[in-house]
Amino acid sequence: MQTISFDIDGDGIALLTIDVPGQSMNVIGPEFLTDLDAAITRISAEEGIKGAVIASGKDSGFMAGMDLKYFGSMLVSGAGKRPAPAEIFGKVFVLNQLFRRLETCGKPVACAIEGTCVGGGFELALACHRRVVGDNSKTQLGLPEILIGLFPGGGGSQRLPRIMGVQAALLYMLQGKLFRPAEAAMLKVVDEVAPQGTAVQKAKEWVKANPSASSQPWDVKGFKIPGGAGQFNPGFVQTMVGAMPMTLKQTQRNMNAPVALLSAVYEGAMLPFDRAIQVESKYFAKVAADPQAANMIRSLFVNKNAAERGARRPKDQPKAPTKKLAMLGAGMMGAGIATVAAQAGMEVVLFDRDLAYAEKGKAHVEEQLKKRLGKGMTPEKMAETLARVTPTTDFAALAGADFVIEAVFEDVAIKAEVTKKVEEVLGPDVIFGSNTSTLPITKLAKAWSKPENFIGIHFFSPVEKMPLVEIILGKETGPAAIAKAMDFVAQIKKTPIVVNDSRGFYTxxxxxxxxxxxxxxxxxxxxxxxxxxxxxxxxxxxxxxxxxxxxxxxxxxxxxxxxxxxxxxxxxxxxxxxxxxxxxxxxxxxxxxxxxxxxxxxxxxxxxxxxxxxxxxxxxxxxxxxxxxxxxxxxxxxxxxxxxxxxxxxxxxxxxxxxxxxxxxxxxxxxxxxxxxxxxxxxxxxxxxxxxxxxxxxxxxxxxxxxxxxxxxxxxxxxxxxxx
Incomplete structure (x- = not known):
């Protein structure tokens, strides 16, 4: 098998380790589907196999969703045109059938999750009889497909409501909201949170102790969806009656996927499970057949990821991470940039002409960090981050900075004055970035004696939340400046675009x-x-x-x-x-x-x-x-x-x-x-x-x-x- 290694231990437990070659993260493609199909057949047929554990062989996490190149191929017919929904249904239902075979194979199957498990990967986990997740606050689980114009199409829209109830499941699926391990356990989306690195061991222990636990709750006679379902259940009816107008209001009737998801959940909840997954695939195919999904996937996922991986970065330039940032201007923009830079581990010298303003900028950093306490931020980490920010009014304090970002008043003369004083301290070989939103970069670069080292780096307010950074090239901006700006954007985990100079640039x-x-x-x-x-x-x-x-x-x-x-x-x-x-x-x-x-x-x-x-x-x-x-x-x-x-x-x-x-x-x-x-x-x-x-x-x-x-x-x- 190309994507799954299959090992049987002395207890007869098969360990299926997923490691899709050539991918930084496991994804679902045709080779994986073929290998999983063969693995299920073997688990089911071999008497010596008592059960199975599915895990990942990658440090990056368990599994993401479908390989989007493979998904894109589903949206093209033999004639090179977009196929009809019926043709797409035949292609997408394969995944649903496969996961259904897994959960009805007659042997207990546990999923050992270490790291990120989202989209189709999480749908695979939901099809297992037990889910064990390693305890790591950075681990994310869930079904975010709605964010790129789709909805869960591998049984997720049917299994999640049957596990946590229709109302709660819709809340997560309609927002593309992800779970952390503790939250997932509280909601019974996972069965066990184990110490990090022990998920496989704990999963094997469960399979060994539960040799007959080979049925899903929804396949047991008398099963009822938590909270109830059906057209005569008041709670279910109330949920669905409220969900549709709320969704239409939120999306202004522009989005296909949320409405299709609601339809799939509503109809599927009242049907036997095998019929319910057919309904899901029917609506999924209808969404996939519309250009909206392809457009959203391309821009919000494929192109976004390509930009973040440096698609526009000069390939011949060595990596140039920023260690010490000279941040000129401590207003809302400057303080915001200082916040994300300090969070990324950089030392930040926050300069302003008035020390009170510079200190107010650092207070903004502290205020933003406090908002993250309990969300991956500890008091100790907050203190370390805040200590990296030094407010000052002294240009000499900028010495040693390897990158400069200017966010002072939008006036050419004022910017030129500050630029020249910075060069007196740092010299012209340091890359200088201007966070102007409209002033031409070529004109501003005249104040820096090496204009090839001058670049525009336009942030959006509030910096902490807005994901985009617009990098603007002056007429003489060189590749080293582009690389430096791109590497800085990568450090602060934002999405860059690169545009040429003009008044107002692009955005x-x-x-x-x-x-x-x-x-x-x-x-x-x-x-x-x-x-x-x-x-x-x-x-x-x-x-x-x-x-x-x-x-x-x-x-x-x-x-x-x-x-x-x-x-x-x-x-x-x-x-x-x-x-x-x-x-x-x-x-x-x-x-x-x-x-x-x-x-x-x-x-x-x-x-x-x-x-x-x-x-x-x-x-x-x-x-x-x-x-x-x-x-x-x-x-x-x-x-x-x-x-x-x-x-x-x-x-x-x-x-x-x-x-x-x-x-x-x-x-x-x-x-x-x-x-x-x-x-x-x-x-x-x-x-x-x-x-x-x-x-x-x-x-x-x-x-x-x-x-x-x-x-x-x-x-x-x-x-x-x-x-x-």
Whole structure:
């Protein structure tokens, strides 16, 4: 067997050790399925085998889910097109049948879990008669498939409710929430938590002591799902009646997988188990047949993992981990970066012009660490981490730093002054990173005597939570700087994208269009509540006005003023410019001062500012919600396309990752480029031309999009390369 070693001990217990070659983590692929099938046949047939224990031969953990390359092959028919759900059902039901054979093989089978066990790997564990997990606070167990546009398709949606009850199982599966060992034991998802490294021994002891424990609870006559199930059970009915509207509200009806999961659980809970897993595979095949799942898997898993493993890192550069970080600026961004750097084991010198501000930045670090106490953070570890942060106002204290990140006020002159003073201490060979969100890196690099060692490294707020870092290349940025920035991002366990220099770069530039279009619709007299609801229904985290308040109307206005000053006559004014200027004049700066598009009463709930009706009289004819959604969506799409055509983006993979993880672009689409491919480039161009004719040139399709529509090419298929 290629993926499983099969050893029988003196007690007749077979140890199946999974070690998929060429993979850092065990995954389910065709070779594994073949080997598991053969192993089950042998366990069942050989009289000398009294039972079995399944374990992992990898230090990385027990097992993840399905090999996504293999899964992708299931979504292609012989003709090279996407197959019908019925054809996909035949392919995906194989896994369900195999796990069913395992749990009905007639011999007790235990699973010895050391390390991570998620997705299909956890479904394998659920099909065993006993689950023993090594006690490690870092170990995670569960079914997170919903997070990438799927749901458990290897029996998980049927076994988990039968183990822990429908309501609790749905809570975990619908959120993709994972268990730690102690929590899993409390919920009876695992049967035993053993000292780390002893799971195999404990599993063997159980098999030896329980030679007849070869049936699952749901195969025993009289079994009832914990908490009850069935259309006449009040608790079950109440759970399902409440779950569907709550799910639709959370997903704004954009996601296929959660609805399919609810359907599979509802129907399956009322059926015999063999029929229930067929129902599960039916709904799974239906979800898999839709492009949404493929788009989400590609962006949220495959491309994300590739980026985190250094897909854009210069291959010829040696590893350059950061040991001592010079963090310039101790505001919210600087303090946030200091927090994640210290957590990653770096020494951090937190510099600010005022010692009180620098110490306030360290207090922020302490506050964030306290939130993690009991969640993998101990008081001792917290003290060690905090001790790595040194607040200072002395440039000389930066000596010995091997990486610099600047997060001072967004002003070219102020940044230049700080940059030069740092170089006096460290010299120009140290890599200097600027955490600017809009100022061109090439211009900022002029203050560093070796511009090849200057790079943009744009974080998102709050740094501790936001997963993306946008790395920006100036015209002279060299490979050593790219490698250093990428290695730093890897150390703090975030996802990098790499873009070229321009005003606003990629994320800030494209995100701004979402806010601007919302503001422009307000100026046209469109009901602000309609605009906000349309934004959420589109799948954005919040409406454009609400997010405009969060980032600050004043900041948006200052960015416009800076662009006007920099570009002069070349600046193209937007209708939203004057509106934001007026709001700033009125002192409505955003959430930071308690009044913007919304009012934020103390102790009360925020609400849209009633004065908007006076400033912008309501138009007599209001658009429908689909028209508003279309404007908000396509204004973002065309800006993303412009960034690609101009060479700001070099890859569409970075474009999709940056959109979803940078500004919350509707995840159900897989990102703007995935979405344009899915609906068709010709359709995109037609919609943009219609919107441009009605609302102006900001919607005008790019030449590249028009060429792609004419030639029938796509971004991810027969990819059209960026102009730069």
């Amino acid at each position: 800030s530039r494209c995100f701004a269009t979402y806010v601007q279009e919302g503001v422009e619709m307000v100026a046209e007299g469109i009901n602000p509540a309609l605009i906000e609801n349309a934004g959420r229904q589109l799948g954005m985290p919040v409406g454009p006005l609400a997010v405009g308040d969060e980032v600050s109307i004043e900041l948006g206005h200052k960015i416009v003023l800076a662009a006007q000053k920099e570009l002069g006559d070349a600046y193209v004014a937007q209708p939203s410019d004057a509106v934001m200027a007026r709001m700033v004049e009125l002192g409505r700066l955003g959430r930071k001062n308690g009044k913007g598009w919304y009012d934020y009463p103390e102790g009360g709930k925020k609400h849209l500012w009633p004065g908007l009706n006076d400033m912008f009289p309501r138009a007599a004819i209001q658009p429908d919600v689909e028209e508003v959604k279309e404007r908000l969506l396509y204004r973002q799409l065309v800006e993303c396309a412009r960034c690609y055509e101009e060479g700001v983006l070099e890859t569409v993979e970075d474009g999709d990752l940056g959109a979803i993880f940078g500004w919350g672009f509707a995840p159900w689409t897989g990102g703007p480029f995935s979405h344009m491919d899915t609906v068709g480039i010709g359709h995109v161009v037609a919609v943009l031309e219609r919107l441009a004719a009605r609302h102006g040139d900001r919607f005008a399709p790019t030449v590249q999009l028009q060429d792609m529509a004419a030639s029938g090419t796509t971004f991810y298929g027969e990819e059209v390369k960026a102009a730069a």
